[in-house]
Amino acid sequence: MTISTTEKQQRSGTLTVVGTGPGAEDLMTPRARQAIEQAQVVAGYKTYLDLIRHCITPEQQVLSSAMMQEIDRCRRALELADSGKTVVLVCGGDPGIYAMAGLVYELVRDTDSSSKIEIIPGIAALNACAAVLGAPLMHDFAAISLSDLMTPWELIEKRLQAAASADFVTVIYNPKSKKRTQQIIRAQEIMLEHRDPQTPVGIVSGASREHESVCLTTLEKMLDKDIGMQTTVIIGNSATFIFGDKMVTPRGYSAKYGLAGEKKRAT
Amino acid sequence: MTISTTEKQQRSGTLTVVGTGPGAEDLMTPRARQAIEQAQVVAGYKTYLDLIRHCITPEQQVLSSAMMQEIDRCRRALELADSGKTVVLVCGGDPGIYAMAGLVYELVRDTDSSSKIEIIPGIAALNACAAVLGAPLMHDFAAISLSDLMTPWELIEKRLQAAASADFVTVIYNPKSKKRTQQIIRAQEIMLEHRDPQTPVGIVSGASREHESVCLTTLEKMLDKDIGMQTTVIIGNSATFIFGDKMVTPRGYSAKYGLAGEKKRAT
Known part of the structure; x- marks a missing residue:
């Protein structure tokens, strides 16, 4: 019919x-x-x-x-x-x-x-993770999934290279699964070719849920931390800094205008 | 004191x-x-x-x-x-x-x-604009602001080049203001060096508000459309397609698994 x-x-x-x-x-x-x-x-x-x-x-x-x-x-x-x-x-x-x-x-x-x-x-995960980490996405950023189930790994690697070389804050989705363990290692290698080992990295899972887990580390040490299927990894750009327990990518106000205020500037 | x-x-x-x-x-x-x-x-x-x-x-x-x-x-x-x-x-x-x-x-x-x-x-604007456009952000994307008030234009251009060459869906914030009119022209030029002139482009302002304006066009023709301070521009990747009045970036399901279903495949 x-x-x-x-x-x-x-x-x-x-x-x-x-x-x-x-x-x-x-x-x-x-x-x-x-x-x-x-x-x-x-x-x-x-x-x-x-x-x-x-x-x-x-x-x-x-x-x-x-x-x-x-x-x-x-x-x-x-x-x-x-x-x-x-x-x-x-x-x-x-x-x-x-x-x-x-x-x-x-x-x-x-x-x-x-x-x-x-x-x-x-x-989305990127909005929620950014909020718990502080303010990592204040400047240009790239979101990249490391899952090569439906995307050729060569293309993912090309995107990692592009994001790393142009100093994008980089949000990594699907960093790792039980079977997929090498991609995050390669991602770190590519980032380290372009960025300081001390670049801040935020690792978040279960943002806003009871089991929320937030970890601030560095590009060099990120693989020592717990990264799984539900984890989002945010790698800072060359200006990102750690302030207390927060990760902040400056937009550029401080550099351009100075923010210390009259009192501090006078001292 | x-x-x-x-x-x-x-x-x-x-x-x-x-x-x-x-x-x-x-x-x-x-x-x-x-x-x-x-x-x-x-x-x-x-x-x-x-x-x-x-x-x-x-x-x-x-x-x-x-x-x-x-x-x-x-x-x-x-x-x-x-x-x-x-x-x-x-x-x-x-x-x-x-x-x-x-x-x-x-x-x-x-x-x-x-x-x-x-x-x-x-x-955020990128979430809301994606929803009214259809599903443009289903795959890796980059967000780039064209405002060079606090960021050197050379760096912005480098990021546009990186996003264009690595086939990122590209979300452009602050595309244009009264004084800043050349940046979006240069952005289009850079994208055209890497992408088909027919690449779908979505232009949204006031997403979810009374004055919401949504325009679907192509990379080639995007500059003919109304772009201002409050506009977000989303440029598709090489796989993005227009379907009815929506802009869709496939994740890769159709290519990998086929989605037509038994009935359609049988005909």
Whole structure:
């Protein structure tokens, strides 16, 4: 049976891809919460659904899975939307940064779905990690994932080289997994070719959650620290400094204008 | 009169640097709202304070100014915190991305302030713009400000070259002002040396606000569009595509796994 485009559109629902932020309940936006509360179907990876369990009512259909691949999860969410349901697909962080928003659009294109798609942004790992570290992202930065599952390693290495040589603050996503252990070592080597071994490095996992772990170290010593799948690593630029227990990349105010104030300047 | 460090700490208050997100009320986090509501003093640039006017009560002291420089604003906020007040410094977007968090830490360092500093992250322009454009930031990206007020233009150009040559999706902040009109032209030239003229480009201003403006164009034609101080420009990588009215950078699922599904593959 062939279904016409018009028929499809008439019966299609909506798929809203929702970012729930880094984990703390009060860092999820009201727009995200409302979308979850109003949905007929809530789909997502089990870990993220557990963080928003209090928003879900018994009347809602929940598609939770620990093991299901993200493609299957997105596909099932889109199929339910295509059948007329109001579906939210829940992502941790921001669905627009290394998350599900792109996969949903790829699926919509490849399956001729007529569902209405909406993306609700969230506070991404890079925003949350920067906040707990101090102010490392005050100047130009690059975000690079070290996962070579879908990206050739040569391209990732080229990007590391580019970021290192042009003095970008560098945010590393997916630095390491059980099977992938060499990429972060190579990333450190490349950075050390261009940056001082004492360059500040921030290592964060579980930002804003109960098990939040924050570590300030240096480029030279970063591999001595605990780095895993859920870790975000932020490598400072040549001007980044450690101040107390914070990591700060100056924007340039102090150098240009002087900030010490009358009292200090007079002494 | 000299004040000892202990005395200073005893009478010091807190300065919380709060990100209010892109502008829509329901994209500000509950943590940000609560910090604003509980503060004795609310400081910020007038435009951002106007967006959160409904959170402020008559009992609160408000430091709003259209013309005051950001250094003076931060300094005054920090002085009030040093005198024992609970102060919030309000930023649009995320205070941690090209905003006030870094300046506050620079000031704290240079003035020996003993106030407690906290950063509350917000949804930054890059998160909000990506959401309205579709999914442009699904892969490695670089954020570059074209403002050469505090950064030498040679360094900015070097970063543009690096981002262009390593195929980073590139988010351009501060692309143009009344006085600064040549930088975006040079940025386009550099990108065109490495990328197809048809590369998708998204131009967004006022994301999530009433006057939100979203424009999808190409690298070749981007300069024909309206670009100003408040605009964010996102230049796709070599794989970014336009799909309907959205801009999508694939993560690589379709290429690696195929997404068309049984039905489509069978035809």
